[in-house]
Amino acid sequence: MNPTDTRNPDYFHKVVDCQWACPAHTPVPEYIRLIAAGRYDDAYMVNWKSNVFPGILGRVCDRPCEPACRRGRVEEQPVAICRLKRVAADHKSDIKSRLPAPVAQKNGKRIACIGGGPASLTVARDLLPLGYDVAIYDGADRAGGMIRSQIPKFRLPEAVIDEEVDYILEMGATRRFNTWVSSLKDILAEGYDAVFVGTGAPRGREANLPGRKEAGAHIHIGIDWLSNVAFGHIEKIASRVIVLGGGNTAMDCCRTAKRLGGSDVKVVVRSGYDEMKASPWEREDAQHEGVEIINFMVPKEFRHDAGRLIGVVFEKVKAEYDANGRRNLVPTGEPDQLLECDAVLVAIGQENAFPWIERDLGIAFDKWDMPVLDQVTLQSTAPRVFFGGDAALGPKNIITAVAQAHDAAVSIDLFCQGRDVRQRPAPHTNLASQKMGIHEWSYSNPVTLDLRHKVPTLDVAKALKSPKSEFELGFDLKLAYAEAERCFNCDVQTVFSSKLCIECDGCVDICPVDCITFTDNGEETELRTRLKAPAENMGQALFVSETLQTGRVAVKDEDVCLHCGLCAERCPTGAWDMQKFLLEMSHAGQS
């Protein structure tokens, strides 16, 4: 193998698994260390800069960081990264003075953001401090989009949404609320320099089965029903409820139904339990609250008696895998089963809908009726129209919407300044030694053996009676500190200088996870088999040094390195050093 080029920012970035996995590339270990140090304001600001909604995401993020967390590879459970983010938000003081103030001197460019959800708000936050005039359009009377309309209040209190949405609006956004945009042509006619479409995936997928129309009064589309609950239009549901679908919306539906009078709530899913799209923790929360999850059942018919819903008829299926490993659900041949119920919530997916975009504006749509976009710049085929969030590349999650909106804001800024939108600013990186003394490092390197701490919650019985009370109480500061100490500080990198190494084996002997080997160089697949511990995780890189004095190379398997720094402490020549790698994505206006 060639010597590893650690000057490429991707190398060390990839070692920070959580940050690499985060669509917005939030410097996770950096803010976790700040939380451990009690610097909640600073921890919040690191988040705010990167993901815009720390308080919101600290409760409802899809947390792609956690399955990536290195601790999950040496222990059962990753660090509770998401809930630590919430700690920063819950325990910060007033940080308003640290936010950008409204800009007095505008730059004369006007931007319209269609939809007031997380994507549009992120674009506004990135562009307002640069002097842009940003107008946010939304049909509701407040901004927030799906964060406000679809996520139940017991998971995300209104006050948290208001706070973080207001931080952005108070930077000087023009509020065009209670304004339903039904024509993009009209918006473009207003002479905006650029338009950002952040309208999400607002249409819940329909279950077109026999009886749907006749029993329609008792069958609701999940996201619409959640939104009606959120805005106070619905306060009750019948006692026996069936939720169709296995995603996070289905989980929100069943838990909400439990709180609005549903005593017998069942979630019925086509796939098996393990293949459900809902995050494991949301499934567990639902089951903890007494929701029954039934798998391998496909709905066939809404059974009714002259419009009065009797129940749903299901066909039983099983999973079979074809030669290509693709799963097919095939009927088991058992008789169909009727599950009786009084109401059905349909949460089987969301779709994009662009009936309001005229097709003669130069915006090309593909065969799935999605806009044709440049995947990097998110620019449509009409140069001044940009997309972001669920509206851009299909329904994903909030953190992806934020990341895409950052990218779109960069594009909009470059576009409005007459520059090439493809010339993207590189991320900012910094690499600094953490050595303070012979045995002192400026990070907490002892590795704790604590298992993941549980977030305290309300008593279930109480929670079900009080639909608006937040179910999770969040970590207290003691628990937060203990959980923060579980972080390995993967951003504190083991940096190796081949020239200094005397090949004494000190690092090899002390490494608790056997990740360092001195051996003859070879091809990667072969080299991986003859390390001190086999490097079988192909998703994790091997570091390979320059050729050393004995003709061998130092090889480090990044997979389960604990970043404890023992290699550097045992190194007599400082060939290993622990250096903090900080990568911050460039946002609009940065170069």
Next chain:
Amino acid sequence: MTYLLKPKLHHPSLAPNALGYTRRDYEGAISTMCAGCGHDSISAALIQTCYELDMEPHRVAKLSGIGCSSKSPDYFLGNSHGFNTVHGRMPSVLTGANLANRDLLYLGISGDGDSASIGLGQFAHAMRRGVQMVYVVENNGVYGLTKGQFSATADKGSKSKGGVVNEDSAIDLCALALQMGATFVARSFSGDKGQLVPLLKAAFTHGGTAFIDVLSPCVTFNNHAGSTKSYDFVREHNDALNRLDIFFGKDEIVADYAPGSVTDVRQHDGSILRLHKLHDSYTPTDRIHAMRYLEERKALGQIVTGLLYMDATPNTLHDNLNTVEGALGILGDKALCPGQGNLDKINASLR
């Protein structure tokens, strides 16, 4: 020197041995040696050896004297017996322990100061008596604990860190061990575990007095240009005689080497030492040849490493004294007090 405790977390693939212990279970306290000390590598080699030999920790006794080397037993086999003796007196304490309880595996850890200076007499007598033990000297050629004066194994003509040239002749502990009658003599290098671990395994299964002189660079006082015990010097002048594999009864022996380049030696316990010869003329079962070869190579400025000599059927102190089987401490009353009849017989034989 390290203050941070080594985390208990380990690689997911870390496997237990036949006893259910992982390699990590054979570790000891965290080392307080200087960073980069060869002694730490020797500790790691011992950990690897004991793990691979499925050794029961409670059946091992580690004894040492005084010095950097002699404090290293704290850093491996944390669940074994240990005895830190007076300076240079490890061999006699170990001999006594061995006489009292022959059921333990004895590991003597010493240094060049402990064995070649203050304890030279002790060393010589332990070798000639055939005390069943593994005697490891962690040899760095300096007195590290007293700031790097030459020790008795420092080569004539080598330079100290301060530039002083050593005018005294060096004691070659391997040559001395051969002369004194040790039945297993080897030399190795802390920076070459591929060589050291199999030698240690062979030493532990040898069944007699096994002596290994391990060159172990002192990074603080003896790792400079002009030193003959530095990492660089040892690597450049290493004249390895052979590579060793050790096979036990159930292992399959695969012969994939050119004939003539391999010698198999069956040990008393049935295990087989397979020597891959790096020097065709060298025969490690010929003591006189070994002594001559050592001297010849030394004259050329080379450091001979590998298995120098072994006697596959060693005689031990217990054989010579015809002692009773088993540890003295667990002998029953009947054995200790064989009765008037037996006493009369003994008395009669002495009349």
